[in-house]
Amino acid sequence: MNRKLLVLPALLGALAPAITGCGSSGGSGGSGKPIVVGTTDSIELTKDNPAPLDPATSYDSATWNVFYNTFQMLLTYQRGSTTPTPDAAKECHYAGTSGLTYQCTMRDGEKFSTGRSLTSTDVKFSVDRMQKIHWSDGPSSLISDVKSVDAPDPQTVVFHLKHPDATFPAKLATPAAAIVDSTVYPAKKPYTGWRLVGSGPYKLDSWTAGKQAVFSKNAHYDGTLKMHNSAVTLKMFADSNKMEDAIKSGQLDVMSRQLSPDQIQALQSNPDPDFKLTQSSGGEARYLFLNTDAPSLKKVAVRQAMAQIIDRQAITRDVYQRTAVPLYSVVPQGITTHVNSFYDTYGEPSVKNAQKTLTDAGITSKVPLTINFRRDNGGTMNKAEAEAIAKQLDASGLFDVHVEAEQWNAFLKAAGEGKYQVFALSWLPDFPDPDNYIAPFFDKETFIPLPYNLTEIRNTILPETRSQAQRSATTDAFGAAQKLVAEQVPMLPLWQANQYIAARDDITGAEWALNASTTTQFWELGRGASG
Template identity: 45%
Template structure:
């Protein structure tokens, strides 16, 4: 078994990808046929969401995986994980002691894929555009600490921040901070359809059927200059209706790589194989799953109801029955391996207890059983989500304190996220793939102003005191005190209820090289790492 180690400074411990089954050659090739990668992510243009691939709108792991191949950012991540490094930029850094002024110098002779020079004004245009459009999806909030953007000449960009933000270099590595060609994008309107014009490692040609992108064809951009070493000439990302269909295509050789989302059974079967022509890569991940609450809804408005749910739910049993060794129970919204994590929910509630939950409800004057519906998405986080919610339903109803029903929706076709944002769900299941590996990114997207959930819950102490204080600390260990207090407040008020943290997997045929680097701990596809070698 071949092992390689990745180091993520913001994460405690080592991230070690593990390859099972046969191993291919380590030497890749940039030539040959296109490498075909399968996914169960869907990319659909709807009336309510006409611009699925616009960086000022897109804010889910699937669309970001398309944008990261095509849209270049000032900063990016090196092979594997680690602190962000200059990509479109030649250099970047804070120029003051208070972390409120951040300056970048662009690489010389940087060009968009059509050969047009990339300038500092293009950087300014792209980020101000996202802030101007301010799409309800909430991705613009990643740039919300920007006050003004100054340019000097064609290559220097200076960001003046409203408040100290030590996480700002990480935010400049996200697609919303991507540099766009102004001739192809309006400054105050989203770009509809599936076209992308930028300066990233690949250009995109979308194959569309019934307003859905069924295949994204990525071709190496000859004008790309940056941090990344592109090891192939072409990659095709093909969407499948199910994990089973994707797995069958891999077995037949119709695709070369199987990415998210595989089922637990598929992973177990591939893990058990000691020979064959398919490699399974496993690595610790930073993905989390949680329940969210509309804290203004009658059924869960009283926090005693939410606390009782936190007291009853048995995470260990949930993980064991649904995901086995592929996940771990999680007791905070901050992933367990990220600096600043604390087991806030375990500290407050201890082991699952029906009697303690009953006491909480009785003291609050709540009549039992509490009737409510938990909503989940059937297709966005994998086929096992339905079983996960069936187990949660069984646990809560078995307590005698709840009368829970569950209802599933498709992510795009049923507009699951919009329904949640409009407050149509009292309780809902969501997942989170971090924008960057810092504790702030497990808190502010849900609890800060302009958050992605549009939650009615507000903690002024978190928003106005603890988050700003934590962002002043460039040494993230020094922010631990504030971050711990935030997690304790969440455990007390339960606007969100963390469930589990998952591992990351990718499967590839044995003539594909670089598969161990083709996905990082945040589920970001790094297709430029793939090559075609010799069968094992």
């Protein structure tokens, strides 16, 4: 998936908007016409994805963008904060000294958008349901360390953990812990179709597949987020150029994820007088995953040779036109514990070094590879990126590479089933911690099941770091994890992206609306003078 939330203290300054506008600072949401937001993210209902709006089944940036705006979690992040704070909960804390019990007290009067009261029973139901359904492409791995949940009274919910986990409050602030109505959602199967019932700031009024979704202020929302509008219409575009045309013609108020690099360059070079483009650093990381069970990639020397050849600078310059920056570790720059492990291990790209690596391993013929990529939609550059990587590897004379495209849901399913040799995915953080850039790929429960088992990360580093409440104390351990990934190369970091949002001149709050995981926080957007 691509995943989600703000930033660690080390990243806070880096993620501040580079170009700011007037921002709304208060209020509870006014009246007036809906704010119209454009996106090229696609959400599809298919045989393999029959419940795209169910938190138990969907785990990507497009659906989580909807979930953050419509579902409530026990905890949330306030504007500019790096610490989860209560939303549906009134208060949460670790009980005792073992780190194995986490308890929350619910806020009084919380209700779903239907008007039904929300209690601790719904919280327990939601977490139990996520684990029971355990959807292959869903986010249940985030809460896999929950042993059991108790709801001793309507206002109290108690989580019993299998192991101490200092990141657990952050996980409760993600849609993996979205609270669903226990009288509406089936306990053991998905809630199919274009339907959802939540208790978040907005309710979904209608969904027209591939065209638009209409949201209005949830009159029953009584959480802590401050709303600056009463309605949002999300317009979906298959072409980012058409999305740009729509904001220029006044059909859109805001355009968010995602613009192509050439559009961004053009808008930066020749700003439009009617709307403003805001840029900030982001937590999105792009990885190339290598199937170590595939015959061509079983030997670590082949994977190391790829790491010695691939030129990230050329990719970010030529494909992404410097809207992204090279990434040399599984943990991005700006996140506490980041080290340039791949650069430290392999240095600058070198065909000579790659050839020696292969020769020393007894590999003298060209290595055949196929890179599978997600078919492009909107402003994505998946094809150009795959072709650029293939060209670099082929030009070395050491590889023979082909590229193949696939539709998103089929792509994700096949990747998870180990059907590809090489594929790339963008990862957006679920929460701001180095754990969330490592555990989704190397823990016992993972987002993408990788065949390579780095046992030291899974059995030692992750458990030890999760027992550290002071996250700065995890620097050495996470540094060791990054070094292991660089040495064994089950995945290869490519780049981390800047993020962009554009808003017409009468829209406020755009600089706060797009967080580090590219979730568009609808409630931050307002119209007219700032409050």
